[in-house]
Amino acid sequence: MGNLAGRVAMITGGGSGIGRATALIMAGRGADIAVVDLNGVGAEETAARVRALGRRALVFAIDVSDGAAVRAAGAKTEAEWGAIDILCNNAGIASDRRPVEEVTEEFFDRQIAVHAKGALFATQAAVPGMKRRRYGKIVNTSSVNGTVGFQNCGAYNAAKGALLAMAKGWAKEFAPWNIAVNVVAPGEVMTPMPMAHDSPELMARIAEGIPLKRYAQPEEIGYAIAYLCSPEADFVTGQVLSPNGGAVIT
Numbered sequence: 001m002g003n004l005a006g007r008v009a010m011i012t013g014g015g016s017g018i019g020r021a022t023a024l025i026m027a028g029r030g031a032d033i034a035v036v037d038l039n040g041v042g043a044e045e046t047a048a049r050v051r052a053l054g055r056r057a058l059v060f061a062i063d064v065s066d067g068a069a070v071r072a073a074g075a076k077t078e079a080e081w082g083a084i085d086i087l088c089n090n091a092g093i094a095s096d097r098r099p100v101e102e103v104t105e106e107f108f109d110r111q112i113a114v115h116a117k118g119a120l121f122a123t124q125a126a127v128p129g130m131k132r133r134r135y136g137k138i139v140n141t142s143s144v145n146g147t148v149g150f151q152n153c154g155a156y157n158a159a160k161g162a163l164l165a166m167a168k169g170w171a172k173e174f175a176p177w178n179i180a181v182n183v184v185a186p187g188e189v190m191t192p193m194p195m196a197h198d199s200p201e202l203m204a205r206i207a208e209g210i211p212l213k214r215y216a217q218p219e220e221i222g223y224a225i226a227y228l229c230s231p232e233a234d235f236v237t238g239q240v241l242s243p244n245g246g247a248v249i250t
């Protein structure tokens with residue numbers, strides 16, 4: 001059994017890409033997984049693969065920006081399995097890719113709703129139980145957009161910056177209850193998100209500009225998240241781990 005044996009992890013955006021990879025890595029290390037995703041088909045596929053690894057899975061096909069739905073998912077997970085030990089605030093949508101003049105209020109609001117409010121609602125759902133049990137690991141999936149910013153991505157930068165800043169404050173707020181809060185800030189990752197928006201030619205050009213000359217595989221981000229949620233990281237809180245192939249070196 002792995003280093004997450006007996007733990008319960010709730011992973012938002014667990015139906016695809018980084019979230020699915022994280023779910024399968026954590027299940028392989030002994031965790032049961034509550035998969036939260038707007039895309040119910042993707043979430044069910046992840047759940048089936050978790051069960052094939054011998055762990056339990058729950059599926060919540062909900063929008064993380066719906067506070068009542070997220071609270072209900074948290075309550076059901078605790079009722080069924082007794083705890084949420086690990087929360088990965090990972091659900092996300094693609095960035096602006098447009099000049100600031102073309103960013104609509106609706107687009108900006110949706111970025112904040114999915115990334116920032118989604119993480120807030122899930123954290124509100126998980127933290128009371130974590131406090132009672134005096135144990136918890138929370139990881140927010142930000143981005144290098146949140147640490148250094150990119151042009152033509154103002155709304156996404158803002159949303160990813162919010163995830164980073166909220167995690168730092170929560171790390172201080174929850175430390176008295178032994179709840180660690182950290183951030184993973186990936187660079188380019190080969191998932192459906194960029195593949196749906198960027199041409200293969202553009203992705204090849206972007207890869208050329210990365211010191212390691214390639215995109216990450218989603219598992220390479222999942223391993224970083226799994227580490228931050230493991231006993232090996234018990235003294236790590238309020239930190240930013242940025243697997244980015246050397247694209248951002250600070």
Ligand SMILES: NC(=O)c1ccc[n+]([C@@H]2O[C@H](COP(=O)([O-])OP(=O)(O)OC[C@H]3O[C@@H](n4cnc5c(N)ncnc54)[C@H](O)[C@@H]3O)[C@@H](O)[C@H]2O)c1
Pocket residue numbers: 012013014015016017018019036037038039042062063064065090091092093114118141142143144185186187188189190191192193194218
């Ligand atoms: N792929 C990259 O290059 C990259 C880089 C840095 C950060 N990120 C971040 O990583 C996270 C995961 O992205 P990914 O690359 O795996 O993309 P992805 O599209 O493969 O997965 C994102 C998942 O989130 C789900 N989702 C979207 N909106 C939701 C909502 N409102 N409620 C519930 N679920 C919702 C989608 O259905 C999808 O399954 C995102 O937060 C993204 O911003 C990705």
